[in-house]
Amino acid sequence: MGHVYLGIDLGGTKILTALVDDQGRVLDRVRIATPAGGPDAVVAAIVDSVRAVTGRAGLAPAAVGGLGVAAPGPMDPATGVVFEPPNLPGWRDVPLAEVLASRLGRSVFVENDANAAALGERWAGAGMGVDDLVYITVSTGIGGGLILGGRLYHGVSGTAGEIGHMVIEPGGPRCNCGRVGCLEALASGPSIARDARAAVQSGAPTTLSQLPGEALTAEAVARAAWDGDPVAREIYARAAAALGVGVTNLVNLLNPAMVIIGGGVARAGELIFAPVRRIVREEAFERPGSAVQIVPAALGDDVGVVGAAAVVRERLSAEP
Numbered sequence: 001m002g003h004v005y006l007g008i009d010l011g012g013t014k015i016l017t018a019l020v021d022d023q024g025r026v027l028d029r030v031r032i033a034t035p036a037g038g039p040d041a042v043v044a045a046i047v048d049s050v051r052a053v054t055g056r057a058g059l060a061p062a063a064v065g066g067l068g069v070a071a072p073g074p075m076d077p078a079t080g081v082v083f084e085p086p087n088l089p090g091w092r093d094v095p096l097a098e099v100l101a102s103r104l105g106r107s108v109f110v111e112n113d114a115n116a117a118a119l120g121e122r123w124a125g126a127g128m129g130v131d132d133l134v135y136i137t138v139s140t141g142i143g144g145g146l147i148l149g150g151r152l153y154h155g156v157s158g159t160a161g162e163i164g165h166m167v168i169e170p171g172g173p174r175c176n177c178g179r180v181g182c183l184e185a186l187a188s189g190p191s192i193a194r195d196a197r198a199a200v201q202s203g204a205p206t207t208l209s210q211l212p213g214e215a216l217t218a219e220a221v222a223r224a225a226w227d228g229d230p231v232a233r234e235i236y237a238r239a240a241a242a243l244g245v246g247v248t249n250l251v252n253l254l255n256p257a258m259v260i261i262g263g264g265v266a267r268a269g270e271l272i273f274a275p276v277r278r279i280v281r282e283e284a285f286e287r288p289g290s291a292v293q294i295v296p297a298a299l300g301d302d303v304g305v306v307g308a309a310a311v312v313r314e315r316l317s318a319e320p
Helices: 039-056 096-104 113-124 189-201 218-226 230-254 270-283 286-291 300-318
Strands: 004-010 014-021 026-033 067-071 108-112 133-138 142-148 258-262 293-296
Touching: 004 039, 004 300, 014 039, 014 300, 026 039, 026 300, 039 096, 067 096, 067 113, 067 300, 096 108, 108 113, 108 300, 113 133, 113 142, 113 258, 113 300, 133 230, 189 218, 189 230, 218 230, 218 270, 230 258, 230 270, 230 286, 258 270, 270 286, 270 293
Parallel strands: 004 067, 067 108, 133 258, 258 293
Antiparallel strands: 004 014, 014 026, 133 142
């Protein structure tokens, strides 16, 4: 076996641990539910999953090229300390990199999950070889990562890429962050589901009214839209319009060669991509607008683990 890395995608509901080769290919993976017992239980589960996946390959954890963790923020990627992620209850200022390194005997690098995804897509996905790109994940929330001049851009406080919290509609719906009119409040999966519930409650003529409330998900709305339901199509059109404005802002500001859009909502395909591309074409300045490609992410559910492995490569290459 050639040079391999361990990539860990730590989320609120699942931990995915994978061996990733030096071409960004997933060799093996272990998926477990994220335990509810706070950071100690999560660390123990990560250690067990690492030993499981390396054991199946006949490797000791210390024999791999390095271990990366894609984790929810806020965090300090320089130190690997995870502050208070909203989807990991009981976490506060957890030195995740240090704790895992002491348990596994290997260097551990921790990165914001959206930043890791951006690195993963550049290494082995839709953005291979592209030095200036924006990665946007549109799912339960909306996040992003920026690759500028071939390097991940963190900003002075390590918080760059909070794309979901640019204000698109002043006075619009309230966002989970407490502000109003954020992109996340207009185009995320929960916002699409919220608009579907509102349409059903208003008595709009839609097949969505046949679904129980808990089944009114963004995915269900996408299926109805593809089946021709006009209300569902309008809901997606509004979400895509908001996303298109956000992407236009990014194109004008950063002049990237590529914008990659991933996450569960992006699986709606051209319901999202066609309006976003049209809005950018019509509203962005001509030179940056004509230079950018807007494409779907390529790594699917493996984006977190491949991205975490890419973090290891990035950090090790920067060491003297």
